[in-house]
Amino acid sequence: xxxxxxxxxxxxxxxxxxxxxxxxxxxxxxxxxxxxxxxxxxxxxxxxxxxxxxxxxxxxxxxxxxxxxxxxxxxxxxxxxxxxxxxxxxxxxxxxxxxxxxxxxxxxxxxxxxxxxxxxxxxxxxxxxxxxxxxxxxxxxxxxxxxxxxxxxxxxxxxxxxxxxxxxxxxxxxxxxxxxxxxxxxxxxxxxxxxxxxxxxxxxxxxxxxxxxxxxxxxxxxxxxxxxxxxxxxxxxxxxxxxxxxxxxxxxxxxxxxxxxxxxxxxxxxxxxxxxxxxxxxxxxxxxxxxxxxxxxxxxxxxxxxxxxxxxxxxxxxxxxxxxxxxxxxxxxxxxxxxxxxxxxxxxxxxxxxxxx
Amino acid sequence: xxxxxxxxxxxxxxxxxxxxxxxxxxxxxxxxxxxxxxxxxxxxxxxxxxxxxxxxxxxxxxxxxxxxxxxxxxxxxxxxxxxxxxxxxxxxxxxxxxxxxxxxxxxxxxxxxxxxxxxxxxxxxxxxxxxxxxxxxxxxxxxxxxxxxxxxxxxxxxxxxxxxxxxxxxxxxxxxxxxxxxxxxxxxxxxxxxxxxxxxxxxxxxxxxxxxxxxxxxxxxxxxxxxxxxxxxxxxxxxxxxxxxxxxxxxxxxxxxxxxxxxxxxxxxxxxxxxxxxxxxxxxxxxxxxxxxxxxxxxxxxxxxxxxxxxxxxxxxxxxxxxxxxxxxxxxxxxxxxxxxxxxxxxxxxxxxxxxx
Numbered sequence: 001x002x003x004x005x006x007x008x009x010x011x012x013x014x015x016x017x018x019x020x021x022x023x024x025x026x027x028x029x030x031x032x033x034x035x036x037x038x039x040x041x042x043x044x045x046x047x048x049x050x051x052x053x054x055x056x057x058x059x060x061x062x063x064x065x066x067x068x069x070x071x072x073x074x075x076x077x078x079x080x081x082x083x084x085x086x087x088x089x090x091x092x093x094x095x096x097x098x099x100x101x102x103x104x105x106x107x108x109x110x111x112x113x114x115x116x117x118x119x120x121x122x123x124x125x126x127x128x129x130x131x132x133x134x135x136x137x138x139x140x141x142x143x144x145x146x147x148x149x150x151x152x153x154x155x156x157x158x159x160x161x162x163x164x165x166x167x168x169x170x171x172x173x174x175x176x177x178x179x180x181x182x183x184x185x186x187x188x189x190x191x192x193x194x195x196x197x198x199x200x201x202x203x204x205x206x207x208x209x210x211x212x213x214x215x216x217x218x219x220x221x222x223x224x225x226x227x228x229x230x231x232x233x234x235x236x237x238x239x240x241x242x243x244x245x246x247x248x249x250x251x252x253x254x255x256x257x258x259x260x261x262x263x264x265x266x267x268x269x270x271x272x273x274x275x276x277x278x279x280x281x282x283x284x285x286x287x288x289x290x291x292x293x294x295x296x297x298x299x300x301x302x303x304x305x306x307x308x309x310x311x312x313x314x315x316x317x318x319x320x321x322x323x324x325x326x327x328x329x330x331x332x333x334x335x336x337x338x339x340x341x342x343x344x345x346x347x348x349x350x351x352x353x354x355x356x357x
Numbered sequence: 358x359x360x361x362x363x364x365x366x367x368x369x370x371x372x373x374x375x376x377x378x379x380x381x382x383x384x385x386x387x388x389x390x391x392x393x394x395x396x397x398x399x400x401x402x403x404x405x406x407x408x409x410x411x412x413x414x415x416x417x418x419x420x421x422x423x424x425x426x427x428x429x430x431x432x433x434x435x436x437x438x439x440x441x442x443x444x445x446x447x448x449x450x451x452x453x454x455x456x457x458x459x460x461x462x463x464x465x466x467x468x469x470x471x472x473x474x475x476x477x478x479x480x481x482x483x484x485x486x487x488x489x490x491x492x493x494x495x496x497x498x499x500x501x502x503x504x505x506x507x508x509x510x511x512x513x514x515x516x517x518x519x520x521x522x523x524x525x526x527x528x529x530x531x532x533x534x535x536x537x538x539x540x541x542x543x544x545x546x547x548x549x550x551x552x553x554x555x556x557x558x559x560x561x562x563x564x565x566x567x568x569x570x571x572x573x574x575x576x577x578x579x580x581x582x583x584x585x586x587x588x589x590x591x592x593x594x595x596x597x598x599x600x601x602x603x604x605x606x607x608x609x610x611x612x613x614x615x616x617x618x619x620x621x622x623x624x625x626x627x628x629x630x631x632x633x634x635x636x637x638x639x640x641x642x643x644x645x646x647x648x649x650x651x652x653x654x655x656x657x658x659x660x661x662x663x664x665x666x667x668x669x670x671x672x673x674x675x676x677x678x679x680x681x682x683x684x685x686x687x688x689x690x691x692x693x694x695x696x697x698x699x700x701x702x703x704x705x706x707x708x709x710x711x712x713x714x
Contacts, residue, residue, distance in 0.1 A: 169519055
């Protein structure tokens, strides 16, 4: 039987590794790359630990190359070696705070990397790309819930967000310039949780930028307490409200796109969220209930640029992709905790244990 | 006496060459580069014809390198060879129509080139940059005249315009990330005319994209007639209205920035226009009156994305830079005609004559 081969950039990362797991289980062939800038290399150096575990979990294998998108020659060699039909493009620098400090690195890596990727796709006649975009392209909401018609780009508050917005625009222009392209922009809301096995999960390096990994690192006592940034937003309890989506639901969203690719328009954006917002305090409470672990926290001032509420209207994806997020906040918390408690130091833990043995 | 050395990218082009002329006359040292993608190489290969003539006109010399901004190593070697104090960044692909057909080339060259340039500037501690932006960043006007507070980027109608907008945003982020930068964004309206000598001027390759060079090529009988795109806009005679500015006034604007650089904010945008709009038919009439040459024209339908009226509020530049456009539409036409009639085939004419002799 003929099987579609999907090329995945940034495949070793959080959303990448979960999506590859779902792709393999759905019968796709996967060729993945990662430069390990956000991910942990594997113990034998041939495959990152996250994807090593994906292979164990699925009983299937994938092809992996350690590679940087800025290395166009290596990218071309992969495209000449494999018959690729679709690209899922996760690879990116992704820290909001860091992007304000070293914006040029963000623009060079995220935009330069994407230009290389699309040029190589063009050269090899691969014209299907699913881009890992973000709700951050909407900037400060003019209304809620955010649907795909909401203006984008006008109030992105940081260079990271701007790279996502700029790449969306570049890909739209590519799709307009030449026939045959399918450009699917997936605007993620707030991915959390982990595969139910607890074998793979989010493994941020350094201080986590996002709420859930911070909570779970406090729970596992890697950090003393959580700081809650602001309790004077216009939300039920004053703390920031976000649309958290289970990473397995998010991963399924990519497979839903692949299944519907033939019927799709040239260029289309979909929100991937649950449509429901939870505040920081609600997430803390749900985590405590799901795990029985108390999360100490202190409320401090708002961070510059933080927004009060963000949540998605994901009805377009439901209608056109027959996809809907299914997992509850309790499942998100329980699965996060399973991953974190089994892997208190993330993937690094196992590598360190082996190196020290 | 110590003299400031200015590094000029895209120095052989239309606005670049006129600005270098003004810089040399004002006593600045100039190091210029160009990749000749929009310009004509000189007869001896060492300096482009436009800058060869600038040296003749000023009686001063400049340093020139044929170089592409995508070649970062060569760029670094120039920065290590010269003590540069300020960069004026003109280099860009600049055809609106072409940008819709080959958007990736526009993004790679314009954005990738700028990222290289700024990274090298950073490495060598050069933190003053004047960027050649465009009124196109405003998109469809929400009000007129356009001042610098008008929203940007939301309705750019083509990839060329988006590169200008994206670069503005990237440069703003650079200025925010690190102390000591001066980023000056000059938003040009419609540069026309030529140096009064008629020795240098606009020399588009292929079919001109802009009105004035098209008119002057019709006048010199390189093209049979002018097409006027649309006469049903909301303007006095229905044809499109633009804010034409004499290229020598525009060039003076750059020197005005250099003179005021110390007092400037970290990142600031200035409109460079006259504040006065002329329609296509008014320009044709002015050209005919200034030159005595009849311009045959036909009115055809609007082009997609064309806007009715655009003109600048340039009062901020007048206030903060003590700069104001001085030359009239008649002067713009007369100077264009002097250049075009003396150089019917542009700089190419002289090169061809030498090659054929």
